[in-house]
Amino acid sequence: AQSVTQPDIHITVSEGASLELRCNYSYGATPYLFWYVQSPGQGLQLLLKYFSGDTLVQGIKGFEAEFKRSQSSFNLRKPSVHWSDAAEYFCAVVPPSGDAGNNRKLIWGLGTSLAVNP
């Protein structure tokens, strides 16, 4: 079945340490890829997205993600984590079909909860 997998449910890192959150998808073709962040009690905010082109994409808040076709992955990274980065991170994909309205087909991973130790 087509799906999005975030293998890590919870991750704890120390402030200042580097971070990598994993995301894998299982689609035949390259989907559109997104990372969203949900801070406690808040809605989801788009961190970055990949449609085509350069496989390393830069996002907001110092985050970046790298698309690796061979591994069907789109891992999120940050060189140095801040305490304010503690949140839930969601990877999401939209299968590319060319049909209008495909935003409703956004498939979400279950999320990775990030805790940051001082």
Next chain:
Amino acid sequence: NAGVMQNPRHLVRRRGQEARLRCSPMKGHSHVYWYRQLPEEGLKFMVYLQKENIIDESGMPKERFSAEFPKEGPSILRIQQVVRGDSAAYFCASSLQGQENSPLHFGNGTRLTVT
């Protein structure tokens, strides 16, 4: 605030009552999506609307749930005769267009608690 506005932020209803959740999309956006986030589950698509039209309600429960997006005013998600299983966070998102390359902008959600 030019973002997606949802209200109320928190809503408590007793079993059997009706819940009304409102969503005002970003200015200029005519596409609205409703998602439900159950505890320890991912976001699930419920319904996709454009002004005055329901485009896709394939994710909506067949009974008790309805949605509208009138020509004027916010989009409304209505849940009649609520049950405890309806307790969840309901998120609204809007986009400029409906295509996959038109990113979604989310509201802060309405957290519904059914007692």
